[in-house]
Amino acid sequence: MSGALPSGTGPGEAWDAPVAHRPLDATVSVPGSKSLTNRYLVLAALAAEPVTVTGGLRSRDSDLMIGALRGLGVEVDDAGDEWCVTPGPIRGGAHVDCGLAGTVMRFVPPMVLLADGPVSFDGDEGARVRPMGPLLDALRLLGATVDDDGRGTLPFTVTPPEEVPDVVEVDASSSSQFVTGLLLTAPRLDDGLTVRHTGETLPSLPHIDMTCEALRAAGIRVDQPDERTWIVHPGEIRPGDVRVEPDLSNAGPFMAAALVAGGTVRIPGWPAVTTQPGAYYPELLTRMGAACTLEGDVMTVVGDGTVHGIDADLSPAGEITPTIAALCALADGPSRLTGIGHLRGHETDRLAAIAAEVGRVGGRCVADDDALEFGGIPPAGLTGAAMETYHDHRMATFAAIIGLAVPDLRVVNVGTTAKTMPGFPALWRGMLGLDG
Numbered sequence: 428m429s430g431a432l433p434s435g436t437g438p439g440e441a442w443d444a445p446v447a448h449r450p451l452d453a454t455v456s457v458p459g460s461k462s463l464t465n466r467y468l469v470l471a472a473l474a475a476e477p478v479t480v481t482g483g484l485r486s487r488d489s490d491l492m493i494g495a496l497r498g499l500g501v502e503v504d505d506a507g508d509e510w511c512v513t514p515g516p517i518r519g520g521a522h523v524d525c526g527l528a529g530t531v532m533r534f535v536p537p538m539v540l541l542a543d544g545p546v547s548f549d550g551d552e553g554a555r556v557r558p559m560g561p562l563l564d565a566l567r568l569l570g571a572t573v574d575d576d577g578r579g580t581l582p583f584t585v586t587p588p589e590e591v592p593d594v595v596e597v598d599a600s601s602s603s604q605f606v607t608g609l610l611l612t613a614p615r616l617d618d619g620l621t622v623r624h625t626g627e628t629l630p631s632l633p634h635i636d637m638t639c640e641a642l643r644a645a646g647i648r649v650d651q652p653d654e655r656t657w658i659v660h661p662g663e664i665r666p667g668d669v670r671v672e673p674d675l676s677n678a679g680p681f682m683a684a685a686l687v688a689g690g691t692v693r694i695p696g697w698p699a700v701t702t703q704p705g706a707y708y709p710e711l712l713t714r715m716g717a718a719c720t721l722e723g724d725v726m727t728v729v730g731d732g733t734v735h736g737i738d739a740d741l742s743p744a745g746e747i748t749p750t751i752a753a754l755c756a757l758a759d760g761p762s763r764l765t766g767i768g769h770l771r772g773h774e775t776d777r778l779a780a781i782a783a784e785v786g787r788v789g790g791r792c793v794a795d796d797d798a799l800e801f802g803g804i805p806p807a808g809l810t811g812a813a814m815e816t817y818h819d820h821r822m823a824t825f826a827a828i829i830g831l832a833v834p835d836l837r838v839v840n841v842g843t844t845a846k847t848m849p850g851f852p853a854l855w856r857g858m859l860g861l862d863g
Contacts, residue, residue, distance in 0.1 A: 440839070440840065440842075441813050441837035441838065441839050442837060442838045442839075442841040442852060443836075443837055444826060444827050444829075444830025444831070444836045444837065444838050445830065445831070445855070445856055445859050445861055446830065446831060446832070446833075446834050447684070447687065447688030447689075447831040447832070447859060449688075449690075450688060450689040450690030450691075450732070451684060451685055451688050451689070451690035451691060451692055451858060451859070452690055452691050453681075453690075453691070453692050453693070453857070453858040453859075453860070454692075454693040454694075454695060455678070455681045455692060455693070455694060455854060455857075455858055456673070456694075456695055456696065457673045457674055457675075457677045457678045457681070457694065457696075457848070457854075458484050458485070458486075458673070458674060458677065458848060458849075459482045459483050459484040459671035459672065459673060459674060460484065460671055460672050460673065460674040460675070460676075460703060461484050461486060461488050461489065461530070461674055461677075461847045462530070462634060462637060462674075462676075462703065463637065463641070463671050463672055463703070464480070464483045464484040464489050464492075464671050465488065465489060465492045465528075465530040465531070465534065466530075466534075466607070466611065466637065466638060466641050467480050467483070467641065467666065467669050467671065468480065468483070468489070468492050468493065468496060468503075468512065469492070469496075469534050469535070469538070469611045469612075470611060470641060470642070470645055470664055470666050471512035471514065471666060471669075472496045472499070472501040472503075472512060472514050472538070473514060473538070473541075473611070473612065473614070473615050473664050474512070474514050474645070474663075474664040474665060474666060475514075475663035475664060475665055476514075476665065477511060477512065477513045477514070478511075478512045478514075478666050478667070478668065478669065479509050479510065479511055479512075479668040479669070480509070480510040480512060480668075480669055480671065481508065481509050481510075481668065481669070481670045481671070482508075482670050482671040482672075483505070483510050483671050484671065484674065484847065485505075485849060486845060486846060486847050486848065486849055487526060487527075487528070487845050487846045487847075488526070488527075488528040488530060488531070488846055488847055491524060491525060491526045491528045491531045492528065492530060492531050492534075492535075493505060494523075494524060495521075495523040495524070495525075495531050495535050496512075496535075498518075498521035498522065498523055498546075499517050499518050499521055499523075499535075499538060499542065499546070500515050500516060500517060500518030500521075501513070501514055501515060501517075502515065516543065517538055517539070517541040517542040517543070518542060518543060518544075519539070519542040519543045519544020519545055519546055519587070520544050520545070520546070521546050521547075522546070522547045522548075522549070523535055523546060523547070523548045523549075524549065524550065525548055525549065525550035525551075525554055525581060526550050526551050526554065527550060527551045527553055527554050527774055527818065527846065528550075528554075528846075529557065529602065529604055529773070529774075530604065531550075532548060532550060532554060532557070532559065532581060533559075533562055533602065533604035533605060533607065533608040534604070534607065534608045534611055535548070535608075536548060536562065536563075536566060536583075536585050536608065537562075537566065537608045537609050537611065537612040538611075538612050539566075539571065539585040539586075539587050540566070540569060540570075540571060540587055540588070540591055540612060540616065541587070541612065541615055541616075542587045543587070544586070544587070545572075545584050545585060545586040545587070546584070546585055547582065547583070547584040548581055548582060548583055548584070548585070549581050549582035550581050550582075551818075553774060553775065553818050554581050555580050555581045555582070556580060557580065557581070557772055557773075557774075558579065558580070558601045558602060558772045559575075559579055559580050559581060559583070560579025560580070561597050561598045561599065561600075561601065561602075561605050562597065562604075562605040562608060562609075563575055563579060563583060563585075564597070565595050565596070565597040565605065565609060566585060568592070568595050568596065569588065569591050569592055569595050570588025570589070570590060570591055570592065571585050571586060571587055571588050572585070572586040572588075573585050573586075574586075591616050591617070591618075591620075593616070593618035593619060593620055593621060594620070594621045594623070595609060595620060595621070595622055595623070596622075596623045596624075596625050597609065597622060597623070597624060597625065598624070598625045598626040599624050599626060599629055600626030600627060600628050600629065600630070600769070601630075601769050601772050602630070602631075602769065602772065603629065603630055603631040603632065603634045603635050604634070606622055606624060606629075606635050606638075606657065607634060607635060607638040609622050610622060610635075610638050610639065610642065610649070610657055610659055611638065611642070613659035613661075614642065614647045614659055614660070614661055614662050614663075614664050615661075615664070616661060617661060618661060619658070619659050619660045619661040619662075620658075620659050621656065621657070621658045621659075622656070622657045622659070623655060623656050624655040624656075625655075628742070628768075628769075629654075629655070630742055630743075630745050630766070630767075630769040631704065631742075631743065631744065631745050631746070631769075632743050633702050633703065633704045633706070633743055633744060634702075634704065635657075636702045637702035637703065639651070639657065640702055641666075642659065642664075644666065644669075645664045645665055645666040645667075646662060646663065646664065646665045647659060647660065647662050647664060648660040648662065672696070672698050672701060672703065673694070673695075673696040673697070673698075674703075674705070674847065674848070675697070675701065675703040675704070675705020675706060675708065676703065676704060676705040676746050676747055676750075677705075677824075677847060677848045678694045678697075678705060678708070678726070679705055679708050679747055679750040679824075680750050680753075680824040680825075680827065680828055680855075681694065681854075681855075681858055682694065682708055682712060682717075682719075682726070682728045683712065683750050683751075683753065683754050683828050684828065684831055684858060685717060685728040685729060685730040686712060686715060686716055686717050686728075686730035686732075686733075686734050686754060687730070687732070687734060687754070687757055687828060687831045687832050688730070688732060688831050688832075688859075689730050689731050689732035690729070690730065691727060691728070691729050692727075692728050692858065693725050693726070693727045693728075694725065694726040694727075694728075695724060695725050696724055697721060697724050697725065697726035698724070699721075699724070704743065704744030704745075704746055704747055705744070705747060706744075707741075707743065707744045707747060708747065708750075709721070709726065709728075711737065711739060711747075711751055712728060712754075714735070714737050714739075715734055715735050715736075715737050715751075715754055715758070716730060716731070716733050716734055716735045717729060717730045718730075733759060734754050734757050734758045734759065735758055735759060735760060736755060736758040736759065736760035736761050736762040736801065736803055737751070737754075737755065737758070737762050737763075737764075738762065738763045738765075739751065739762075739763075739764055739765070740765050740766045741764050741765070741766055741767050742765070742766025742767065743766075745766075745767050745769055745770050745773075746773075746821070748764060748767050748770055748777065748781075748799075749777060749781060749821040749822060749824065749825040750821070750824065750825065750828065751764060752764060752781045752785075752792075752799060752801075752825060753824075753825045753826075753828035753829050754828070755792075755799070755801040756785045756788075756790045756792065756801060756804075756809075756829055757805075757806050757809075757828075757829060757832050758801065758803055759803065759805060760803040761800070761801055761802060761803040762799075762800070762801040762803065763798060763799070763800050763801070764798060764799045765797060765798040766797065766798075767797060767798065767799065768796050768797035768798075773819070774817070774818060774819035774820070774821075774822075774846075775817035775818065775819045775822065777819065777821070777822070778794040778799060779794055780815070780817050780819065780822055781794065781799060781822075781825065782794040782799065783815075784814050784815060784822070784825070784826065785801070787812045787814060787815075788809045788810055788811070788812050788814070788829060788833055788836065789804065789808060789809045789810045790802065790804050790808075790809055791803075791804055806832035806833060809829070809832070809833045810833070810835075811833055811834055811835025811836045811837070812835075812836060812837070813837040813838075813839055814826040814829070814836060814837065814838055814839065815839050816838060816839055816840050816841065816843050818840070818843050819843065820843050820844045820845075820846040820847050820848065822843075823838055823840070823841045823843050823844045823851070824844060824848075824851065826838040826841075827841070827851075827855055
């Protein structure tokens with residue numbers, strides 16, 4: 428991303444999180460879904476004809492994806508609000524910078540199965556500890572040569588095979604993105620691809636459903652004979668012109684603010700039907716004390732400043748955990764969030780990070796292998812501190828939510844929110860009726 432960051436948003440700097448002094452009355456338009464944007468970009472790159480993507484998220488993650496696709500020989504014109512993607516033969520000899528984008532490091536390597544030569548991958552220091560082994564093993568089973576020095580992480584180089592089998596097994600217990608990456612490229616393989624998940628658990632199923640629906644909308648037949656198997660038939664990918672839904676996961680912190688501060692927050696553009704994990708917010712926030720209503724395409728959340736504890740299995744929607752966890756840290760009773768062990772392999776170990784940062788402000792939170800438990804200390808018992816974000820965008824919004832109720836709270840490197848929500852500090856202050 429180019430341009431100067433606002434004061435207090437750079438690496439190592441601390442941003443003063445604003446406290447909510449009065450009930451909210453705000454309408455917040457959130458940018459497009461990162462998950463959908465990067466899926467549509469990959470499908471457009473593999474399509475049979477040019478594709479226009481409208482409403483795509485402009486963020487570091489999408490910039491990295493566009494850069495990766497250009498390196499593979501795809502033409503992407505993103506000068507305006509409508510992005511034109513012109514596919515072409517997948518080109519080898521490129522180097523892909525994944526940054527911290529899980530979608531780039533998991534969605535792009537399978538595309539090399541179609542390339543005319545090897546492609547190398549690397550990313551930020553934090554990306555080099557994120558799990559990649561199961562996907563790299565799957566690519567080997569599909570005939571590719573993968574040079575990773577046995578690490579199972581970035582950096583690595585993928586060299587395409589001469590022939591690709593039509594069946595592959597992958598253990599996606601640590602990330603559903605391993606399945607999605609294989610599914611997105613599958614229609615372009617001569618015989619399609621059957622993908623079988625072999626692990627005991629499979630987190631974030633809505634993200635795989637999102638991928639399947641995007642493929643079907645692009646004219647590809649996808650069968651699912653059981654909950655662990657996907658059969659993608661070969662065919663031309665024709666998405667047509669696509670519009671990206673607002674990012675419901677990024678809407679979550681603003682919706683949560685209505686519970687903490689009291690008052691009303693409206694999110695326009697809420698889809699009537701969606702596969703985004705953020706669709707779980709209305710149910711969860713209602714259980715925690717909000718009133719959530721959808722009228723037309725506007726989701727309205729009303730709170731009274733009280734947050735109730737919750738016992739919830741978040742395995743279908745792990746990425747919303749930091750937002751729900753922030754509410755649990757401010758709740759009037761204990762909470763337990765389960766099914767989230769895979770979050771230890773995200774941008775940071777999110778379970779350890781959440782427990783540490785709740786403790787930093789005087790709260791009680793214990794992380795185990797698969798869950799978070801909160802002690803239910805009310806906001807009046809918490810104290811301000813400089814909360815770390817670990818280069819993780821969702822840890823930054825987690826801290827901002829707590830800052831609504833806890834004075835003198837600072838967020839270190841809130842600028843990391845540019846990964847999926849550029850301009851977050853201004854949006855957050857705007858919700859509170861403050862200057863940007």
